[in-house]
Amino acid sequence: MLELRQELKLQQKLSPQQIQFIKLLQLPTLAMEQRIQQELEVNPLLEEVDLAADLPTEEAPEDAASEDDFTWEDLLPSGDELYGHKARVDRDEAPREIPLAARDSFTDRLRDQKAYLGFTQLQALIAEQIIGSIDDDGYLRRPLLSIVDDLSFNHGQELDEHDVLEVLRAVQRLEPVGIAARSLQECLLVQLEVLSQQTPGRELAMRMIRERFDDFKHKRFERLMQRFEVDHAALKEALDLIQQCNPKPGEGASAENENYVVADFSVDYAEGQFAIRLNSGNAPELRISRAYRTMLKDLSHRPANKPEQRGQAETRKFLRHRFESARWFIDSVRQRRHTLMAVMREIVACQQEFFIHGIEHLRPMILKDIADRVEMDISTISRVVSGKYLRCAYGVFELKYFFSEGVSTVSGERVSNKKVHTIILDMVRDEDKSAPLSDQRIADQLKEQGYQIARRTVTKYREHLNIPVARLRREIVAA
Secondary structure (H helix, E strand, C coil), rough: CCCCCCCCCCCCCCHHHHHHHHHHHHHHHHHHHHHHHHHHCCCCEEEEEEEEHHHHCCCCCCCCCCCCEECCCCCCEEECCCCCCCCCCCEEEEECCCCCCCCCCCHHHHHHEEEEEEECCHHHHHHHHHCCCCCCCEEECHHHHHHHHHHHHHHHCCCHHHHHHHHHHHHHCCCCCCCCCCCCCHHHHHHHHHHCCCCCCHHHHHHHHHHHHHHCCCCCCCHHHHHCCHHHHHHHHHHHHHHHHCCCCCCCCCHHHCCCCCCCEEEEEEEEEEEEEECCCCCCCCEEEEHHHHHHHHHHHCCCCCCCHHHHHHHHHHHHHHHHHHHHHHHHHHHHHHHHHHHHHHHHHHCHHHHHHHHHHHCCCCCCCHHHCCCCCCHHHEEEEHCCCCEEEEEEEEEHHHHHEEEEEECCCCEEHHHHHHHHHHHHCCCCCCCCCHHHHHHHHHHHHCEECCHHHHHHHHCCCCCCHHEEEEEEECC
């Protein structure tokens, strides 16, 4: 038997406009440029603004009525502007970026070198498969058998792993040497093999990598000296040679333009004043198209109940839908700029000493501190700082850098844990490499400097800084 019940529920749902704003808010500068270009492509009612013509002048003050400003009550009962509804230039925005010149990609440079190896047509095809399979670090992670299968299936070529291996060895000696290696061991070995045979320490270095790689990785120096019957000086010579090799030959070279960080904000301090600017990159200013405005206004005054006018009714419906979409998008862009600047001003206000005196003066701060100051939700602040960067006199920093936990000192003062990170880095840099500092010794030295930090906290900070344990930081010192 069916049972009918009435229920009263209170639910909170986001409107499409709010969802759009949230998505735009978390985009960094470059991604925002792409998003605006996408919207320009799909919505014909959006167009770019000529900034020079759009800025107010003495002859045409900004608050004066313009022929482009009007109210269209048929479509906008609220009295909103149509053509006048646009994202205006923010005087706090940084100048637009100069586009970077196009450059050859990393794979293109490898292909150019491949042409000089004298490959046969089949070998060139194998080399193309290998180059196309190299990852961002410069390694070949695919099994050779997979390359054999691809060439057999897609090109009808009959070959075996030995054929691929022969080409792979030649590709690995392209610049940068060691590219397309299948492991760190192979990467280092290839780089050592191409050195002159007269290079001091080369033979011992190659034997260590080939025969005792595990001992080498874990810095078991005594075992290595005993196994190869060498003294400290010979072992150090070989280890120094290995350290000159590049363990990631593709890192930083796969796409130089992609490694370029575009700062979303710039903060400058001069004469007691902060200048905060939002970087809009090369994103254009937006407004609703004048031509489509005229078309829509004309269609609104035509009767839609006649058979011959039904097609025009569909056109008007389409234009009205696109108009609303354009208006929401422009509002979201404007709101995004306002929110970003509001949050950035409060970050600067909380971290004034950092921007005036430098990194040592960074103070503890959490997302809630900024959320309370701007009267926004913590999730909104998180979206603002995620993936965005700031340029100031002391370098380029991710906005997340300014949010850190506090550490208590003996005097009761609270300092940022970023300051403790810096101290740990300095300790490790200046330590005796023949007897590196353990986490407990680092904790003891921090206490001597007035920082109350437990050993497990030091371990957490060390791992966060990607510093190996003491055993792996050990270096051989010649007597």
